[in-house]
Amino acid sequence: MQPFTRLEARACPLGLANVDTDQLIPARFMSRPRTAGYGTFLLHDLRFGPDGAPVPGFVLDDPRRAGARILVARRNFGTGSSREAAVYALVDYGIACVIAPSFGDIFASNAVKNGLLPATVTEDDAESLLAAIEAEPETPVCVDLTAQTIAAGDRAIAFAIDPVRRLQLLNGWDDIDLTLRHAAEIAAFARTRRTEAPWIVPGHGG
Amino acid sequence: MAPRTLYDKIWDDHVVDTQPDGTCLLYIDRHLVHEVTSPQAFEGLRVAHRKVHAPQKTLAVVDHNVPTTDRSHGIDDPESALQVATLARNAEEFGVEYYNELDSRQGIVHVVGPEQGFTLPGMTIVCGDSHTSTHGAFGALAHGIGTSEVEHVLATQTLVQNKAKNMRVIVDGQLPEGVGAKDIILAIIGEIGTAGGTGHVIEYAGEAIRSLSMEGRMTVCNMSIEGGARAGLIAPDEKTFAYILGKPKAPTGEQLEQALAYWKTLFSDEGAHFDKEIRLDAANLPPIVSWGTSPEDVVAVTGTVPDPEAIADENKRSSKRRALDYMGLKPGTPITDIPLDKIFIGSCTNGRIEDLRTVATMVAGKTVAPSIKLAMIVPGSGLVKAQAEAEGLDAIFKAAGFEWREPGCSMCLAMNADRLDPGERCASTSNRNFEGRQGFKGRTHLVSPAMAAAAAIAGRFVDIRTLG
Numbered sequence: 037m038q039p040f041t042r043l044e045a046r047a048c049p050l051g052l053a054n055v056d057t058d059q060l061i062p063a064r065f066m067s068r069p070r071t072a073g074y075g076t077f078l079l080h081d082l083r084f085g086p087d088g089a090p091v092p093g094f095v096l097d098d099p100r101r102a103g104a105r106i107l108v109a110r111r112n113f114g115t116g117s118s119r120e121a122a123v124y125a126l127v128d129y130g131i132a133c134v135i136a137p138s139f140g141d142i143f144a145s146n147a148v149k150n151g152l153l154p155a156t157v158t159e160d161d162a163e164s165l166l167a168a169i170e171a172e173p174e175t176p177v178c179v180d181l182t183a184q185t186i187a188a189g190d191r192a193i194a195f196a197i198d199p200v201r202r203l204q205l206l207n208g209w210d211d212i213d214l215t216l217r218h219a220a221e222i223a224a225f226a227r228t229r230r231t232e233a234p235w236i237v238p239g240h241g242g
Numbered sequence: 243m244a245p246r247t248l249y250d251k252i253w254d255d256h257v258v259d260t261q262p263d264g265t266c267l268l269y270i271d272r273h274l275v276h277e278v279t280s281p282q283a284f285e286g287l288r289v290a291h292r293k294v295h296a297p298q299k300t301l302a303v304v305d306h307n308v309p310t311t312d313r314s315h316g317i318d319d320p321e322s323a324l325q326v327a328t329l330a331r332n333a334e335e336f337g338v339e340y341y342n343e344l345d346s347r348q349g350i351v352h353v354v355g356p357e358q359g360f361t362l363p364g365m366t367i368v369c370g371d372s373h374t375s376t377h378g379a380f381g382a383l384a385h386g387i388g389t390s391e392v393e394h395v396l397a398t399q400t401l402v403q404n405k406a407k408n409m410r411v412i413v414d415g416q417l418p419e420g421v422g423a424k425d426i427i428l429a430i431i432g433e434i435g436t437a438g439g440t441g442h443v444i445e446y447a448g449e450a451i452r453s454l455s456m457e458g459r460m461t462v463c464n465m466s467i468e469g470g471a472r473a474g475l476i477a478p479d480e481k482t483f484a485y486i487l488g489k490p491k492a493p494t495g496e497q498l499e500q501a502l503a504y505w506k507t508l509f510s511d512e513g514a515h516f517d518k519e520i521r522l523d524a525a526n527l528p529p530i531v532s533w534g535t536s537p538e539d540v541v542a543v544t545g546t547v548p549d550p551e552a553i554a555d556e557n558k559r560s561s562k563r564r565a566l567d568y569m570g571l572k573p574g575t576p577i578t579d580i581p582l583d584k585i586f587i588g589s590c591t592n593g594r595i596e597d598l599r600t601v602a603t604m605v606a607g608k609t610v611a612p613s614i615k616l617a618m619i620v621p622g623s624g625l626v627k628a629q630a631e632a633e634g635l636d637a638i639f640k641a642a643g644f645e646w647r648e649p650g651c652s653m654c655l656a657m658n659a660d661r662l663d664p665g666e667r668c669a670s671t672s673n674r675n676f677e678g679r680q681g682f683k684g685r686t687h688l689v690s691p692a693m694a695a696a697a698a699i700a701g702r703f704v705d706i707r708t709l710g
Contacts, residue, residue, distance in 0.1 A: 053561050054436060054536055058676040063655040066278050067307050067321035081678045086664055110557060112437045115470070116676060117655075118372040119279065120388035141440055141472050142372060146388035200265045200404065211390070212290070215398045218259050218267055222400055225258045225269050226296070235493035235501035236271060238298055238360060 039208035045105035056116035075128035114143025245511035279370030283393035310647035349623020359489025379459035381478035423458030424690035439471030450524035534565035549573035592671035593622030604695035610643035611701030
């Protein structure tokens with residue numbers, strides 16, 4: 037995974053609260069292999085009408101937002117289903133950072149594992165950031181993970197992120213490699229558990 | 243030792259390693275796998291030349307995208323067929339037990355786990371599905387994970403985790419007639435909101451919870467995630483033990499005795515600390531119907547569609563306005579005046595035998611209203627289906643005009659052909675009323691199985707407490 041340190045890009049204001057992962061990617065697209073990319077499925081049913089034509093004026097398709105890599109939304113972003121496909125859709129579209137006052141737990145965890153930064157800001161800061169990027173769509177926003185700051189124009193705000201997730205993003209760490217350093221402890225734990233609680237091993241019936 | 247919560251106890255018993263920053267490596271006892279969130283995880287293992295660490299602790303089953311019509315001649319949809327074939331191939335290659343779409347044990351992963359005795363108290367259980375919280379009904383620490391974590395668990399049988407906070411929801415008293423587990427959990431979510439449990443594990447306690455059957459407890463724990471909590475828990479008791487006894491993968495003999503001795507220690511100690519606690523009185527609960535596009539948008543069946551203009555917070559007001567617009571509803575409309583197009587009974591929330599028995603009681607000798615375009619009942623598993631048929635429930639459903647389908651997730655998330663058309667309105671026993679959840683521009687009202695059954699007969703919502 038690529039390390040995430042600093043990002044300077046245009047930002048998209050998505051002024052909605054509770055953007056659930058079903059909206060980020062409707063379930064019907066999840067049978068598709070990812071090889072062709074999930075970017076076109078991002079927020080699909082908000083972006084496209086029943087006939088497949090783009091909904092006029094939808095923010096992602098605003099030419100002034102072309103190349104946007106940051107999404108700013110309201111509270112409880114990524115609530116609902118655990119589908120990592122929601123993160124794939126964002127990442128494949130080009131989004132590398134979502135800024136919101138709060139996130140669904142599973143979404144935030146999935147995001148970090150794909151190098152996507154979930155940056156938590158206060159409700160007030162989210163509102164002021166939304167207003168700023170609405171007013172100046174082409175002004176880049178700068179997200180600095182080392183300093184945990186977001187700069188938009190002359191505005192500078194702090195954001196929060198779990199320290200462990202921050203380190204993972206900064207280093208681009210692969211979780212499995214890290215965990216396998218504990219392989220001996222995992223094996224010892226499983227052995228002890230099997231001895232102390234033999235019922236824990238599944239039966240062979242059925 | 244200081245008093246501990248049930249969550250503390252299970253957590254403590256599974257910590258393999260603790261880092262100085264508090265991050266833990268947690269051992270996972272059981273891993274359930276389905277076709278939609280696992281392909282990339284298996285592919286990751288293959289690319290890295292890794293094996294499944296503990297295949298015997300892993301169980302795979304297809305549920306999300308399988309058709310619920312006859313599938314003995316294969317699956318027509320090429321994308322679904324490929325995803326199902328991929329799971330079959332991965333299970334074979336990595337040595338994981340697998341129930342395919344024709345296996346009598348196949349069904350929704352959260353119905354199958356308990357049914358097979360794969361789910362047991364005191365365990366850590368994960369699955370790439372947010373409704374894994376269902377298994378918490380057995381006093382197991384169970385939660386949904388993403389595909390990267392699925393790969394991590396397959397490769398290491400552990401998860402890197404930070405401990406969540408403790409929250410307790412106490413439901414006192416006895417439920418009135420016509421009010422059930424689904425109404426309890428919808429009322430809780432209405433109370434705490436969809437982010438109310440974020441960062442917490444919820445333990446459900448109190449007389450009304452204890453009085454629930456295992457099926458009812460699963461319904462409650464299932465929707466913990468709709469309240470923002472990754473996991474929900476209920477302390478195991480005699481009902482739990484009775485349910486487990488004789489299940490195919492459950493312990494027997496001496497091992498069962500050992501297990502029971504341990505399971506009986508699984509409760510929150512007197513004086514254990516909860517970071518958050520709320521109380522509800524079951525006696526005051528009505529049958530509940532959701533009106534909006536979030537599971538927190540709930541109202542009593544006797545109520546009316548709320549008026550967003552009465553909300554002080556501007557953002558909240560505009561989001562509820564948007565929800566009403568999507569749902570095609572006007573403020574002040576009585577809930578019982580809302581006409582319906584389709585009825586969906588099933589899902590990991592309400593697709594178990596007890597749910598189907600309730601529905602059968604409501605619809606026996608009656609007929610689905612002519613205005614209903616489709617009323618479908620999708621059993622949660624092949625075993626639920628067989629049990630229902632042995633009891634003659636399928637005959638009651640068919641005589642009333644319901645379609646009786648093959649097991650799967652079906653119209654809960656509309657990955658297969660079972661979905662709403664734009665603008666259609668559905669009374670659904672599932673768990674999410676998000677925009678588009680049951681089909682593009684479809685409109686979902688979450689209700690209990692009894693309420694959905696009554697709505698099918700009446701063609702609109704009815705207060706089932708008034709039915710003779």
